[in-house]
Amino acid sequence: MDKVSNWIQQPARDVRIAAKAxxxxxxxxxxxxxxxxxxxxxxxxxxxxxxxxxxxGLASGGMVLVLDDMWDNHQNxxxxxxxxxxxxxxxxxxKLAVFPRQNEWGNVPDSCRRWGRWGTxxxxxxxxxxxxxxxxxxxxxxxxxxxxxxxxxxxxKLRLHSWFSQTLVEDGKVKGVICDTKSGREAILGDMVIDxxxxxxxxxxxxxxxxxxxxxxxxxxxxxxxxxxxxxxFEREEPQKYAELDRQIKKVLGGSWGYWxxxxxxxxVVWCNCPHMAGLDGLRVEDLTxxxxxxxxxxxxxxxxxxxxxxxFENCYLIDVAPQTGVRQTRxxxxxxILTKEDLAQRTRFDDSIARGRDYYMxxxxxxxxxxxxxxxxxxxxx
Numbered sequence: 001m002d003k004v005s006n007w008i009q010q011p012a013r014d015v016r017i018a019a020k021a022x023x024x025x026x027x028x029x030x031x032x033x034x035x036x037x038x039x040x041x042x043x044x045x046x047x048x049x050x051x052x053x054x055x056x057g058l059a060s061g062g063m064v065l066v067l068d069d070m071w072d073n074h075q076n077x078x079x080x081x082x083x084x085x086x087x088x089x090x091x092x093x094x095k096l097a098v099f100p101r102q103n104e105w106g107n108v109p110d111s112c113r114r115w116g117r118w119g120t121x122x123x124x125x126x127x128x129x130x131x132x133x134x135x136x137x138x139x140x141x142x143x144x145x146x147x148x149x150x151x152x153x154x155x156x157k158l159r160l161h162s163w164f165s166q167t168l169v170e171d172g173k174v175k176g177v178i179c180d181t182k183s184g185r186e187a188i189l190g191d192m193v194i195d196x197x198x199x200x201x202x203x204x205x206x207x208x209x210x211x212x213x214x215x216x217x218x219x220x221x222x223x224x225x226x227x228x229x230x231x232x233x234f235e236r237e238e239p240q241k242y243a244e245l246d247r248q249i250k251k252v253l254g255g256s257w258g259y260w261x262x263x264x265x266x267x268x269v270v271w272c273n274c275p276h277m278a279g280l281d282g283l284r285v286e287d288l289t290x291x292x293x294x295x296x297x298x299x300x301x302x303x304x305x306x307x308x309x310x311x312x313f314e315n316c317y318l319i320d321v322a323p324q325t326g327v328r329q330t331r332x333x334x335x336x337x338i339l340t341k342e343d344l345a346q347r348t349r350f351d352d353s354i355a356r357g358r359d360y361y362m363x364x365x366x367x368x369x370x371x372x373x374x375x376x377x378x379x380x381x382x383x
Contacts, residue, residue: 015178017187021047021157024190026164026177029057032196033147034083039192040154047188048156049179051163052324055147057198060140061324063220065264065271066119071133072359073122074347076105078134079356087146088136096142096265100132107131117232119262124358139265140322162186164197167205174206199283200331208369209334216255216276217287218326219295222319223303226270228263231312245309252305254298269319273326275299282327291325337365 023039025032028050036048048055058064067088070080078085091097100120104111112129115121118137121130151158162179168187169175176189195202200210235242250256255276262271275298280287299318306313339362342348350363 013185015185015187017189018183019047019157019159019186020176020189021045022190023047023192023194024176024188025049025194025196026202027057027196027198028052028055028147028158028160029196029198030059030084031198032057032194033151035194035196036156037083037150037154039194040156044192046154046156047190048151048158049162049164049177049188050158050160053160054144055151055158056140056143058324058326060143060147061322062326063140063222063271063322063324064273064326065140066135066137066262068119068123068135069358070135071122073125073131073133074359079358083150086150087143088138090146090149091138091142092136094142094145097136097138098265099134099136102134105132105134113236117228117259117261117263119259137262137264137271142265159188162188164201164205167193167202169206174202177202198327198330200333203333203369204331206369210331211334212283212331213329214279214281215328216278217280217282217291217295217328218274218276219291219299220274220322220326221272221299222264222269223261223272223313223316224269224319225315225317226261226268227312227315228268228270229312231261231310234311249302249306249310252298252301254294272299272302275302282325282330288325288327296321333367334370335366336368336370337363339363339366 022044023046025036025039025046025048028048032048033055036046040046052061054061059067067084070078070084072079088097088099092099098118100111100115104115107127107129111132115132116129120132120135120137122133123130125131162181164177165180165185166178167174168177174193176187177193179186179188193202204210249260253260253275255278256274260272260274262273264271275295277291277294280291282288299321303316303318307316344360347359347361349361352364353361354364355362
């Protein structure tokens with residue numbers, strides 16, 4: 001090793017080819033899961049790679065326990081269906097997901113009172129209270145279970161505990177990826193490789209053009225032993241006292257959305273989508289480590305604080321902190337087309353639309369890296 005340089009040179013070594021398929025999907029979150037399911041339904045042999053011990057990504061492992069933004073307020077309709085709706089229905093059948101029915105949508109006082117603390121409201125609305133819309137609150141392990149069932153039903157070859165390391169590029173074409181595993185480095189080959197890592201790991205490794213950025217990080221957690229009815233009653237009957245206490249709690253957390261706690265399908269268990277921490281880079285080990293340490297300090301301070309002050313939380317205790325850190329933004333692909341604010345505001349429809357969000361549409365071109373003079377990016381896309 002060069003004592004002056006910050007780099008060392010490793011000798012070349014052989015890597016075992018562990019598996020081959022028509023389609024290799026890297027990342028088992030909602031995007032990767034849907035890509036794998038769609039490919040399998042169309043007759044492709046599919047390998048799905050995931051670094052954690054579960055599927056579902058930030059929805060399950062990051063415990064983002066409300067599936068929202070599935071609502072088009074212009075059309076007063078559910079705008080996201082497909083795999084997402086299938087998962088909601090399966091979790092609901094297990095009594096591990098809840099959602100308001102159509103007759104409960106809107107600003108009906110009883111409906112707002114019933115559903116407000118589930119987070120199933122239109123948070124884009126400026127109305128007070130926010131109108132209830134279609135969204136689902138769910139249990140994280142239920143999503144992991146349902147996702148696994150759907151993958152197995154279609155015969156998708158699942159490889160968990162496989163940490164992406166490098167993209168294999170040959171003559172300007174992506175041929176597969178290398179993963180680090182407990183068995184050593186393994187090569188996974190495919191005719192098509194789909195980058196669903198969330199951080200654009202595969203495309204960036206292949207040299208695809210991208211920009212960078214960061215936003216708040218969150219160490220999401222759950223509390224048990226909570227009397228949610230008592231907490232809601234305090235909020236409803238003593239709004240001024242609640243507002244002041246709520247302000248103090250958010251100060252202890254260091255950063256939070258308007259609702260720092262929401263109900264879950266498990267009795268006595270609430271979900272806390274906080275604390276938020278700004279100025280951290282989700283691609284830096286140092287910052288990811290800092291988020292975990294700093295987040296837990298806020299969480300334990302919060303528990304100590306609310307036990308003695310917040311009605312309904314007198315006997316609360318920490319159940320768990322999400323195993324996946326809540327990273328919201330890192331690398332952003334520079335695709336053949338870049339979606340603009342105007343596209344979202346005008347609800348632009350495209351000839352090659354392949355996805356629909358809240359009230360916007362996404363063309364296939366945004367998932368394809370811009371063409372390069374040195375690489376035509378054959379065989380790689382992002383979901």
